[in-house]
Amino acid sequence: MPSQPTLTFFGAAGEVTGSCTLLETEHARILVDFGLFQGSPAQELRNVDAPPIDFRRLDAVVCTHAHIDHCGRLGMLPRLGFDRVILCTEPTAELLPMVLKSSANLQKVRLTEHRDGTGPEAVVVDPPPDPAIAAAMERFEDPPVLYGAGDAERTARMVVGIPYGAWRDVASGVRMRLHDAGHVIGSASVEFEVKHGPSRTRIVFSGDVGPTGDGYLAERGRCPDADVVIMESTTGARPDDAPSSDIASELRRVVEDCRHGSRTAVMPTFSVGRGQLIVHHLARLAHEGVLEGVPVYLDSPMAIRASELCRRHPSLLSEAARGMSGAGRSPFEFDGLHCLWSRKHSMRVAGRTGAGIVLAGSGFCDAGPVLHHLEQRLGDDRGLVVFTGYVLPGSLAEALAEGRARRVRINGTEIDVRARVRRLHGLSGHADPGQMVDWIAGGGRAPSMVMLNHGDPVAREGMRARVQRAGVSCVDTPAPLTPIAVG
């Protein structure tokens, strides 16, 4: 092992998911994130084989936030022999046990349903899918089960929440602190100070970085002063002149559409992050009286819990959200918001008529309550489906969002798509490229090296050009599995 620290990327290098990076020195080994590969069955099967790391020799694992592509494989750690600490922020420490328990349960149910032939089905019948994409989306022989409920519990016992900004020694010669990344509640960038010989190197992992602007989270900070920055490049392919949109106006138009057309809109919703953003903006509209006569149903237990967590951490919320709390109005609750905890209640809402909005998981439209809401609404010419973010290539969600799907099959029922479909663009949880460049310039001096992860090749190249224009000469797009010396 050289005296310089090294970084090895085991996922999210040239792709969007599977975040997992090893920081090593002569005396220390720290893993940053251990997330799931997501997408096609072939992608998911990559999760089964653990990366070639001696997990028993790790000093610590650090988790940047509770999204499954950053934390979804933490539940494998006990079986891999890891028994030390998993460090994260305090809100993430509250979320992780719930996310891992839910993930373990989902893996078990999915396997059972797959073998019984009762699993969720969400496919496009007309037009027939591209044969290459269809082959990539071929179902598994058996969907993988990576860990069980007991593993999730054992993992949860290793999780330690630490306050933002507090230095903590994590291994011999390495200390770290966490900075608010403004992406979801509890999200963090990680700053390491690494001693090697007479030198010290500051290494910052951005984690996922949230946008600036009018959201529910407090204005995030910028990148701390660093020698090396590992930076996400999710939005790198977005053009500089992409139109910005006003979330409040877009949601207001959806509400008016529902009221005047006496229709119920279905919004496929991601639980942690997007769910709180939409509910918060709807709460603002409700307090202006805009939602009169348009009830809202939140059909995702995880989204309900994440909203509760936001309420318990008011110091992490935006000025607007705190202002609402100060005036005695909840930033995540309002008259007319109904939280659905049971399948029975969810089914009743799926069958209701009249104006309304249903926020239902999963955001990918591949499983969960959103499927029975779509089953009810897609064939109705008064139906409305509103997509609010990323759609998986080759999925039902993508075909619907792009207006290509004419006939679909959901859980055995074939449906001609008559509902209108809209797509809102102002709800990204990620900073746009210009904001990422502002973030990285925040440390006062440019880092000597930036490494881009979390982006497909086009996004990484787009981000590389922008970061170079901002004055960073060494911008790397690391390949997986190859240790890179830094510092």
Ligand SMILES: [Zn+2]
């Ligand atoms: Zn994320």
